[in-house]
Amino acid sequence: MNRKTNSSVVAPALRPAFAGLKPGAPTPMIEPERYELFSSPAYHFDLNRREFFKILGGGLLIVCVMPRAEAGQEAGARVFRRGQPLPAKISAWLHIGENGRVTVYTGKVEMGQNIRTSLTQAVAEELRVVPESIQMVMGDTDLTPYDMGTFGSRTTPTMNPELRKAASAALDALLDLAAKTWGVDKTKLSAAAGKITDPASGRSNEYAQLLKGKELAQTMPAEDPLTPPDRWTVMGQPLPKVDGRDFVTGKHKYPSDISLPGMLYGRILRPTSLGATLTSIDTKDAEGIEGVTVVHDGDFVGVAAPSPALAARALVAIHADWKTTPQPSSKELFEYLKQNVEEETGRGRRESPHTTGSIEDAWKKADQKSAQTYTVAYIAHTPLEPRAAVAEWKDGKLNVWTGTQRPFGVKGELAAAFHLPEDHVRVRMPDTGAGYGGKHTGECAIEAARLARAADRPVKLVWTREEEFTWAYFRPAGLIEVKGGIRNDGTITGWEFHNYNSGGSGIESPYDIANQYIEFHPTKYPLRQGSYRGLAATANHFARESHMDDLAHLVKMDPLEFRLKNLKNDRLKAVFQAAAEKFRWGKTTATAERGFGIAGGVEKGGYIATCAEVKLNRSNGEVKIVRVVAAFECGAVVNPDGLQNQVEGANIMGIGGALFEHIDFADGRILNGRLSKYRVPRFSDVPAIEVVLVDRKDLPSAGAGETPLIGLAPAVGNAIFSAAGVRLRSLPMAPVGIKL
Amino acid sequence: MPKITELNINGTRHSVDVDADVSLLSVLRDQLDLTGSKYGCGEGQCGACTVLLDGLPRRSCITKVGAAASKKITTIEGLASDGNLHPLQQAFLDEGAFQCAYCTSGMILTAAALLKSNPHPAESEIATFMEGNICRCGTHLRIIAAIRRAAESMKGVAR
Numbered sequence: 001m002n003r004k005t006n007s008s009v010v011a012p013a014l015r016p017a018f019a020g021l022k023p024g025a026p027t028p029m030i031e032p033e034r035y036e037l038f039s040s041p042a043y044h045f046d047l048n049r050r051e052f053f054k055i056l057g058g059g060l061l062i063v064c065v066m067p068r069a070e071a072g073q074e075a076g077a078r079v080f081r082r083g084q085p086l087p088a089k090i091s092a093w094l095h096i097g098e099n100g101r102v103t104v105y106t107g108k109v110e111m112g113q114n115i116r117t118s119l120t121q122a123v124a125e126e127l128r129v130v131p132e133s134i135q136m137v138m139g140d141t142d143l144t145p146y147d148m149g150t151f152g153s154r155t156t157p158t159m160n161p162e163l164r165k166a167a168s169a170a171l172d173a174l175l176d177l178a179a180k181t182w183g184v185d186k187t188k189l190s191a192a193a194g195k196i197t198d199p200a201s202g203r204s205n206e207y208a209q210l211l212k213g214k215e216l217a218q219t220m221p222a223e224d225p226l227t228p229p230d231r232w233t234v235m236g237q238p239l240p241k242v243d244g245r246d247f248v249t250g251k252h253k254y255p256s257d258i259s260l261p262g263m264l265y266g267r268i269l270r271p272t273s274l275g276a277t278l279t280s281i282d283t284k285d286a287e288g289i290e291g292v293t294v295v296h297d298g299d300f301v302g303v304a305a306p307s308p309a310l311a312a313r314a315l316v317a318i319h320a321d322w323k324t325t326p327q328p329s330s331k332e333l334f335e336y337l338k339q340n341v342e343e344e345t346g347r348g349r350r351e352s353p354h355t356t357g358s359i360e361d362a363w364k365k366a367d368q369k370s371a372q373t374y375t376v377a378y379i380a381h382t383p384l385e386p387r388a389a390v391a392e393w394k395d396g397k398l399n400v401w402t403g404t405q406r407p408f409g410v411k412g413e414l415a416a417a418f419h420l421p422e423d424h425v426r427v428r429m430p431d432t433g434a435g436y437g438g439k440h441t442g443e444c445a446i447e448a449a450r451l452a453r454a455a456d457r458p459v460k461l462v463w464t465r466e467e468e469f470t471w472a473y474f475r476p477a478g479l480i481e482v483k484g485g486i487r488n489d490g491t492i493t494g495w496e497f498h499n500y501n502s503g504g505s506g507i508e509s510p511y512d513i514a515n516q517y518i519e520f521h522p523t524k525y526p527l528r529q530g531s532y533r534g535l536a537a538t539a540n541h542f543a544r545e546s547h548m549d550d551l552a553h554l555v556k557m558d559p560l561e562f563r564l565k566n567l568k569n570d571r572l573k574a575v576f577q578a579a580a581e582k583f584r585w586g587k588t589t590a591t592a593e594r595g596f597g598i599a600g601g602v603e604k605g606g607y608i609a610t611c612a613e614v615k616l617n618r619s620n621g622e623v624k625i626v627r628v629v630a631a632f633e634c635g636a637v638v639n640p641d642g643l644q645n646q647v648e649g650a651n652i653m654g655i656g657g658a659l660f661e662h663i664d665f666a667d668g669r670i671l672n673g674r675l676s677k678y679r680v681p682r683f684s685d686v687p688a689i690e691v692v693l694v695d696r697k698d699l700p701s702a703g704a705g706e707t708p709l710i711g712l713a714p715a716v717g718n719a720i721f722s723a724a725g726v727r728l729r730s731l732p733m734a735p736v737g738i739k740l
Numbered sequence: 741m742p743k744i745t746e747l748n749i750n751g752t753r754h755s756v757d758v759d760a761d762v763s764l765l766s767v768l769r770d771q772l773d774l775t776g777s778k779y780g781c782g783e784g785q786c787g788a789c790t791v792l793l794d795g796l797p798r799r800s801c802i803t804k805v806g807a808a809a810s811k812k813i814t815t816i817e818g819l820a821s822d823g824n825l826h827p828l829q830q831a832f833l834d835e836g837a838f839q840c841a842y843c844t845s846g847m848i849l850t851a852a853a854l855l856k857s858n859p860h861p862a863e864s865e866i867a868t869f870m871e872g873n874i875c876r877c878g879t880h881l882r883i884i885a886a887i888r889r890a891a892e893s894m895k896g897v898a899r
Contacts, residue, residue, distance in 0.1 A: 111840055112838075112839035112840025112841070112842075112877050113839065114839065238836075240833060240834075240836055241833075241836065241838070241841075244832075244833045244836075244838075244841075245825075245833065247838060247841035247844050248816075248825065248829040248830075248832050248833055248838075248841075248844060248845075248848065249776070249816065249817070249819075249820055249825070249829065250774075250775070250776020250777070250815065250816035250817045250845050251776070251817075252841070253775065254775075254778075254842065256775075256778075256779065257769070257775035259773060259775075265770070307762075307766075307770065308766050308770060309759070309762050309766065382876055383840070383842075383876060384778070384780045384786060384788055384840070384842040384843055384874065384875075384876050385778065385780070385840070385842045386779075386780075431840075432840070433778070433840050433841075433842030434839070434840040434842060434876055434877060436876070462779060464782060465780065465781040465782055465783075641836055642836075645836055645839060645879065645882070646839075648878060648879070648881060648882070649839055649877045649878030649879060650878065651878065652878025652879075652880060652881075653876065653877070653878045674781065674783060674785075675780075675781040675783065675785035675786055675874070676781075676783055676785050680874055680876065681878070681880075682871050682872075682874065682880075683866075683867040683868075683870045683871050683873075683880050683884075684867055684868070684871055686867075686878075686880040686881060688881075689881060
């Protein structure tokens with residue numbers, strides 16, 4: 001992807017993201033991150049040092065150069081002189097003003113994972129300032145450096161150390177300044193709470209005083225001068241959401257809360273079913289309503305009006321006919337996936353299978369074998385704030401505020417859709433009402449911008465919940481075939497695993513198995529699909545960890561003992577043991593009404609083990625999860641309370657996909673696309689949850705927003721099995737209870 | 741269509757000019773820029789739009805503004821007094837009872853109504869009362885803890 005060429009791309013007339021969606025015809029533009037691409041595009045930041053200080057005021061500027069770009073350049077800090085351009089590949093920057101205010105600029109975005117807080121801690125730690133003195137500017141394509149997007153649990157392992165290095169370099173520069181000013185040895189100085197002190201003379205200066213009248217700019221040094229975790233005072237400690245007060249008072253403006261003078265409200269005319277195309281349209285009645293603008297451009301039809309009520313009235317006044325095409329339904333979903341394997345895929349390079357040893361040998365060596373099929377339904381992210389965008393055209397430039405995990409990606413989509421040079425588009429992402437992997441795309445922003453251009457006024461477009469359930473994208477459904485061979489002493493001899501459509505994340509087994517054949521098979525798929533918290537790791541762990549339980553049962557071994565016997569990975573072993581100890585695994589015997597299950601895995605640098613206790617109602621088949629213990633390890637813990645919140649939340653979110661969430665569809669329609677029909681976890685579904693955080697101060701911090709989710713479904717399935725003797729192999733496991 | 745010209749919100753009279761059948765949520769958000777009340781589903785299922793009408797929790801997305809015109813409307817913006825947070829607001833902060841916080845205003849207002857009718861709810865009573873409010877981030881246990889904390893701090897304090 002070369003972002004510089006976007007301005008010259010010949011794009012068809014505005015084509016909403018859904019227009020090309022036909023069953024089995026994947027649209028490559030929709031999900032660039034499906035396979036977790038992290039390659040960075042060629043990007044050239046064009047502000048120079050001089051312009052920077054014009055915008056920010058004087059002080060000290062530290063520029064984070066992307067590590068890969070830095071390699072090959074001279075080691076050590078680079079100091080930039082007047083007029084010199086800044087380096088080409090920048091990941092973030094940090095500015096300390098002459099007033100001592102610290103402003104950090106990053107393209108990462110906040111949607112509830114609380115990185116605004118954890119990144120603040122990173123800077124406070126290394127810069128020796130209080131968190132309150134730091135402001136984070138996030139996800140503004142004019143103000144922050146390019147960032148591919150906030151997904152893949154990448155913020156903590158990548159942006160956090162980047163900002164720490166920048167802050168550390170800033171402190172170093174401040175110490176230099178003080179040493180020079182006072183004519184003392186820099187190593188004798190100390191820094192705390194935004195001040196540098198010379199203990200010998202008792203002299204002390206605030207950073208602001210040192211920076212008066214200065215314009216200093218440099219990159220961070222290449223060496224790693226970071227504070228070791230055992231000396232952390234801000235990191236490693238709980239810090240509440242930095243701007244929490246704005247949220248409990250209703251003051252925070254989410255994307256759907258943004259309002260501009262003269263703004264109109266948009267609505268989009270949606271096709272009657274997925275894949276339908278417009279055959280005829282009459283917009284006269286709608287156009288006759290005073291103040292209403294109607295846009296009809298290809299398959300795109302929308303209205304803009306001075307009030308939401310008027311926009312709704314205009315929308316129903318449009319008369320349109322649609323041509324529908326036959327569509328697969330959820331009833332035949334898994335047969336469809338199995339029968340539509342794609343050898344060549346437009347969705348990225350097909351991965352080759354993961355093989356070890358000889359799978360044929362494995363079956364010969366096995367005393368017992370078990371082969372089973374698992375399925376995973378489509379589910380919806382259902383962020384409580386649906387897609388929303390406010391678009392404004394001003395002096396030929398397009399300004400958009402929208403809830404997205406990829407502000408720079410949306411900027412590219414807008415530039416392409418409207419044939420604009422990228423520097424004519426600015427996307428801002430106010431902290432949004434969640435994403436869970438569901439807000440990667442820019443369709444709502446494009447729609448709002450198209451309406452705004454026609455109306456020549458700013459337009460706000462907030463998708464209805466029904467639109468969000470139908471025209472966004474889903475977590476991919478999947479079919480997984482697993483075969484395991486085992487000796488009677490509990491040694492797994494072979495493992496064969498085929499995932500159809502749901503994805504390759506977490507597909508490899510963490511267990512020590514001599515003979516393996518593991519393959520992901522991309523298929524055609526009936527619904528628009530993309531990223532979801534944890535990606536396919538949830539599906540793959542559900543199948544793997546359920547099947548591990550099956551094998552343990554075959555040789556009559558305790559499920560935990562069986563896992564540990566086949567496991568060499570010490571970090572995974574440690575969380576299994578930590579969870580089991582807290583849960584008191586094995587201390588209580590399962591009954592017909594009460595069962596216990598355990599499951600775990602490794603994904604995105606995080607290690608999770610989950611124990612679940614379920615209660616079964618034998619008379620009506622109701623399944624109630626009563627207790628969950630989750631042990632999680634992701635290296636050195638940055639914010640224990642924030643991390644615990646993520647682990648709790650991931651497990652609660654996981655309850656939905658495990659027990660009841662599923663998208664029903666037929667004839668191109670989503671049949672349960674509203675919250676009265678699509679069941680998400682509520683208070684009565686929530687069990688007692690105990691979280692064990694295994695804090696490895698000796699290891700780099702990994703992200704934590706996704707992986708804690710993946711153990712819940714198999715732990716619950718295994719618990720149901722221990723009570724009922726019934727193995728449930730389809731997610732959701734109990735949409736209307738289970739048959740006992 | 742009858743018009744509504746005045747609303748009593750957070751103790752202040754607001755002039756409006758809207759049809760009586762427009763949703764209260766839309767009037768609050770789009771006419772008065774009181775955006776603390778959120779749209780989540782439009783069918784009264786998620787609780788993000790909850791406001792108090794004469795102290796009772798109501799889904800403003802399915803409440804016509806005409807039905808609220810004679811009532812005292814309380815939104816999240818009116819809960820703090822003289823810059824002092826309501827004990828529930830403080831308790832949500834203290835317990836870190838949110839992630840994206842889009843559900844928070846609805847949670848707090850629903851909980852405010854609960855504590856008014858039942859100042860010392862048991863955990864199961866809290867869960868039952870809050871059942872209609874959805875938190876997709878999964879902070880339910882913290883929300884329950886926050887409501888209990890607020891109940892504790894409101895002991896003996898008339899509000």
